[in-house]
Amino acid sequence: MSRHFLLLSSFLFTLASALYTPAVHSRDITYSTAPIPPSKDPWYTAPPNFEDAAPGTILRLRVAPGNIPSVIANCSQAYHLLYRTTNALYQPSWAMTTLYVPLSASNSSSTASALLSYQIPYNSADVDASPSYAFSAGSQTGDLPNALGRGWYVNFPDFEGPLAAFGAGIQEGHAVLDSVRAVLSSGFGLSPDTRYAMWGYSGGSVASTWAAELQGQYAPELNFSGMAIGGIVPNFTTTLGLLSGTVYAGLLPSALLGITAEFPESREYLLSKLKTNGAYNATGFLESLELSFEEGFIFYQYQDIFNYFVDGPATVQSPLIQDLLNIQAQQGYHGIPQMPVYVYKAIHDELSPVSVADALVERYCGVGVNILYERNTVGSHLDEDYNGDARAFAWLASVLDGTYAQQYSVRGCTIENVTVGVWNATAI
Numbered sequence: 001m002s003r004h005f006l007l008l009s010s011f012l013f014t015l016a017s018a019l020y021t022p023a024v025h026s027r028d029i030t031y032s033t034a035p036i037p038p039s040k041d042p043w044y045t046a047p048p049n050f051e052d053a054a055p056g057t058i059l060r061l062r063v064a065p066g067n068i069p070s071v072i073a074n075c076s077q078a079y080h081l082l083y084r085t086t087n088a089l090y091q092p093s094w095a096m097t098t099l100y101v102p103l104s105a106s107n108s109s110s111t112a113s114a115l116l117s118y119q120i121p122y123n124s125a126d127v128d129a130s131p132s133y134a135f136s137a138g139s140q141t142g143d144l145p146n147a148l149g150r151g152w153y154v155n156f157p158d159f160e161g162p163l164a165a166f167g168a169g170i171q172e173g174h175a176v177l178d179s180v181r182a183v184l185s186s187g188f189g190l191s192p193d194t195r196y197a198m199w200g201y202s203g204g205s206v207a208s209t210w211a212a213e214l215q216g217q218y219a220p221e222l223n224f225s226g227m228a229i230g231g232i233v234p235n236f237t238t239t240l241g242l243l244s245g246t247v248y249a250g251l252l253p254s255a256l257l258g259i260t261a262e263f264p265e266s267r268e269y270l271l272s273k274l275k276t277n278g279a280y281n282a283t284g285f286l287e288s289l290e291l292s293f294e295e296g297f298i299f300y301q302y303q304d305i306f307n308y309f310v311d312g313p314a315t316v317q318s319p320l321i322q323d324l325l326n327i328q329a330q331q332g333y334h335g336i337p338q339m340p341v342y343v344y345k346a347i348h349d350e351l352s353p354v355s356v357a358d359a360l361v362e363r364y365c366g367v368g369v370n371i372l373y374e375r376n377t378v379g380s381h382l383d384e385d386y387n388g389d390a391r392a393f394a395w396l397a398s399v400l401d402g403t404y405a406q407q408y409s410v411r412g413c414t415i416e417n418v419t420v421g422v423w424n425a426t427a428i
């Protein structure tokens with residue numbers, strides 16, 4: 001397979017010069033051919049001295065492989081941007097994002113003015129499940145052509161970073177914020193006046209919410225117009241305690257491997273507690289490192305995951321793991337979202353109880369965050385992804401088009417029970 005990788009070392013800027021410098025011109029960019037998994041693609045590495053670049057600096061840029069405009073309606077081009085970020089240990093790191101440019105942007109008469117940062121819930125400890133590879137052609141992202149059709153640019157960051165640190169909130173939030181910095185500075189028609197918003201469901205809500213909490217301290221120059229989050233999971237510890245033995249059991253190995261990915265001592269501890277023989281041994285547990293969310297869903301469903309450990313649930317309850325969950329996976333403690341927020345949640349969400357969502361909303365409302373929170377009397381966790389989709393899209397359209405104040409309350413919190421049953425998996 002021929003490889004035509006683009007290594008634009010000129011995109012390695014130093015410190016302050018990077019931000020908001022429209023530095024990328026389409027004539028400088030060459031095309032790569034077929035997509036290669038990140039674990040095998042040398043493009044997914046940081047250039048030397050990347051640590052010296054400011055967070056959000058573009059380190060590498062290429063046209064996304066796979067001729068995306070031929071696959072995604074309303075897309076004129078898609079780019080891969082590798083950028084400097086900060087990991088879960090607050091150390092310099094890098095991540096990758098895919099930027100989809102709308103067809104209308106090629107129209108010199110139109111003024112591009114909106115960017116949607118959509119955090120895909122990839123929920124995997126396998127770097128090859130990263131959206132820039134696994135979702136680059138837009139599978140499972142039904143709203144992408146529609147968003148592009150509205151003239152929005154769309155950003156899909158690989159927010160778990162190069163070690164696929166699923167569930168490590170500090171890593172995920174930083175990577176989302178720096179992806180937005182990177183795409184805003186990339187040129188392609190986006191400008192500092194662009195309105196931008198975040199959207200995420202479930203695992204994507206986790207990355208989005210962490211970005212919103214960290215933004216005031218980490219990226220104070222950013223000014224998001226809003227954030228829509230659905231199926232929220234404010235307390236990972238609660239959720240992890242509900243997974244073993246269920247259809248979602250596969251999320252438990254991927255979360256434990258993800259949250260320890262950047263913490264060698266905790267990872268080593270986790271591995272030291274795995275059984276070495278029997279039906280539930282280390283080999284089966286570590287298979288999770290090679291599986292996407294969907295594959296892991298099938299591989300582990302209904303398994304008692306604690307069977308993999310010599311001391312059962314005690315490993316997860318140990319201080320080494322609990323400390324990580326407390327620091328990296330509890331929302332409501334790192335900062336206050338400084339943007340309007342739309343929250344949608346099924347009252348019968350079985351993956352994260354609605355009471356935990358209620359508590360986070362109440363916490364934010366207590367410090368004046370402007371929130372519309374809709375609790376749906378219908379449906380499960382997965383159902384609400386569909387049931388809430390149109391309402392989230394309409395809300396995002398209002399913040400991105402500048403009509404929010406005409407349509408929604410701009411101060412305080414509005415909490416409502418709604419009954420919206422577009423989709424009910426149980427009935428299928």
Ligand SMILES: *[C@@H]1O[C@H](CO)[C@@H](O)[C@H](O)[C@H]1NC(C)=O
Pocket residue numbers: 103104107109110
């Ligand atoms: C470009 O703008 C013209 C004039 O406003 C319009 O007729 C045309 O449909 C636009 N093309 C795209 C691709 O948006």
Ligand SMILES: *[C@@H]1O[C@H](CO)[C@@H](O)[C@H](O)[C@H]1NC(C)=O
Pocket residue numbers: 073074145146148149150
């Ligand atoms: C592409 O955008 C147009 C609006 O410009 C929209 O009507 C159409 O549905 C979009 N295509 C798809 C496949 O979503």
Ligand SMILES: *[C@@H]1O[C@H](CO)[C@@H](O)[C@H](O)[C@H]1NC(C)=O
Pocket residue numbers: 195223224225
């Ligand atoms: C942020 O953007 C909004 C419009 O979306 C504007 O009203 C507000 O003044 C901006 N805030 C800052 C700090 O720039």
Ligand SMILES: *[C@@H]1O[C@H](CO)[C@@H](O)[C@H](O)[C@H]1NC(C)=O
Pocket residue numbers: 235237238241330
């Ligand atoms: C998170 O959930 C766990 C288990 O339900 C609970 O013990 C803990 O107090 C919760 N943490 C926060 C910050 O609410």
Ligand SMILES: *[C@@H]1O[C@H](CO)[C@@H](O)[C@H](O)[C@H]1NC(C)=O
Pocket residue numbers: 276277278279280281282283284
């Ligand atoms: C470990 O588990 C795998 C299944 O995941 C099995 O094929 C293998 O035989 C087991 N190894 C031992 C030593 O029991």
Ligand SMILES: *[C@@H]1O[C@H](CO)[C@@H](O)[C@H](O)[C@H]1NC(C)=O
Pocket residue numbers: 348377378379380421424426427
């Ligand atoms: C889903 O549909 C089934 C069958 O019509 C119904 O029994 C169930 O109550 C519905 N579930 C929810 C949460 O609305």
Ligand SMILES: *[C@@H]1O[C@H](CO)[C@@H](O)[C@H](O)[C@H]1NC(C)=O
Pocket residue numbers: 347375415416417
């Ligand atoms: C929504 O429903 C819950 C029961 O799930 C009820 O306790 C609450 O009062 C209702 N809230 C509103 C705003 O109607």
